[in-house]
Amino acid sequence: MTNVDFGSLLAIGLALFVVITVLKSARIVPQRSNFVIERLGKYNRTLDSGFHILIPFIDKVAYAHTLKEEVIDVERQACVTKDNIQVGINGVMYIQVVDAHQASYGINNYRYAASQLAQTTMRSVIGQTDLDKTFEERAKINEEVVRALDDAAKPWGIKVLRYEISDIELPASIKDALEQQMRAERERRAAIAKSEGERQAMINVSEGQKQEVINLSEGEKLKQINEAEGRAQEIELIATATAEGLRKIALAIKEEGGRDAVSLRVAEQYVKEFGNLAKTNNTMIIPAELANIGGAVAGITEVLKTAQGVKSA
Template identity: 85%
Template sequence: MEQIDIQTILTLGFAIAVVITIIKTARVVPQKTNFVIERLGKYSRTLDSGFHILIPFIDKVAYTHSLKEEVIDVERQTCVTKDNIQVGINGVLYLQVVDPHKASYGINDYRYASSQLAQTTMRSVIGQTDLDKTFEERAKINEEVVKALDEAASPWGIKVLRYEISDIELPLSIKDALEQQMRAERERRAAIAKSEGERQAMINVSEGQKQEVINLSEGDKMRQINEAEGRAREIELVAIATAEGIRQIAEAINHPGGQEAVSLRVAEQYVKEFGNLAKANNTMIVPAELANIGGAVAGLTEILKIARPGGK
């Protein structure tokens, strides 16, 4: 019985030893992870992702590093600006292990060291910046912090990707002063906008009046031009009509019987005008030649003959 118990114990011990040996020998490294291997207490190599065989009890995994981007919350810190204003700043730091060997042996705790370095660097950068600039130039401040951190963390095998200011806390007195300043600035902008609007409105009104005067003068000018052209056209048409009438009368006189018709027409007009003269006045002076109407008509007829072409 005792012999069986001893064999069982030996078998169990051997099985446990085999399991331990297998565990110590075979290692599977996950993706985006590196194992730092030490052989007899000294750095041997760095294992990338995949399956690897180690020498039992000689090789061991000393450090495990993730190659993924890490996010570290930088605790709130009190900084003094260039114009001697205390502000509380919270930040977020993004970094990545690029050299597992340096990250293992270059520094004891790169996360803590990076967080502390970010705080001290932020104090230095804020100390060179006015309070107003801390709000306006956050991107520039972040870039300066990243640049300083990246240079300091390079021996640690760490790449600082970016730093972001998550919050800036101000004293209550400074908040009140800033609110008053912003309120005054908004009122100033509103007054300027109102004055600019009134100025533009006055300019628009004056431009409208100017354009109206120009339009009226242009309209009056066109009216005068049109009236002048109308009168000129009227005179031209009257002259053309008069000339055409005289021409037709002259042609009619040259036709047979034309002279007798003219003589008759002159006699009728003579008598008519003499009759109108008698109607207009009670007292009338009668010319001595009134009795000789035929002689007057004959005289006019002779004048027409002389004026006719050829004197016939």
């Protein structure tokens, strides 16, 4: 019975030893991770993701590092700008382990070291920058901090990917001064915009008046041209009609009885005009030849004969 119990205990102990040995020797490294292996207290190798076998009780996993990007909150720090204004700055830093061996043996705690280095670098960069530019040139400041951190962190096996200023805290007096400055700037821009609007409105009105005057003058010019052309056409038509009438009269005079008709017509006009003259005036000066109307008509007839003879010649 004792032999059976001892054999069972020995088998159980052997099974436990085998299980512990397997557990000690088998290692599964997750994706995007590195394990640093030490053999008898000395660095041996770095395990990448996958299944690995170690020598039990001789090899051990000394450090386990993730290769994923890590976010580190940089605590608020007091910085003095180039123009001697104290500001409080909070930041966020993004780092990544690129060499597990250096991250294990190059420094004791690379996260803490990177955070402290970010604070000192930020104080140095802010000390070379005016207060106004700390707001205007955040991207430039971030780039300078990243460059300085990345150069300093290379021996630690890490890479600084980005640094972002999350908040800039100003003293109350500086806030009031900046608010007054911004208010004055807004008022100045509003005044400039108003004056520009009024100036443009005046320009538009003057341009409209100028165009109106031009349009009126052009209209008056066209009116005068049309009236002149109308008068010219009227004179031309009257002259043409008069010439045509005179031509017809001349032709009519040549016909039989034409001279007698002209003499009669002249006599009628003579008597008619004399009658009109008598209606408009109380006192008249009568020519001595008025009594001899026939003589006047005969004289006109003689003139017509003379003109006809000259034309015939």
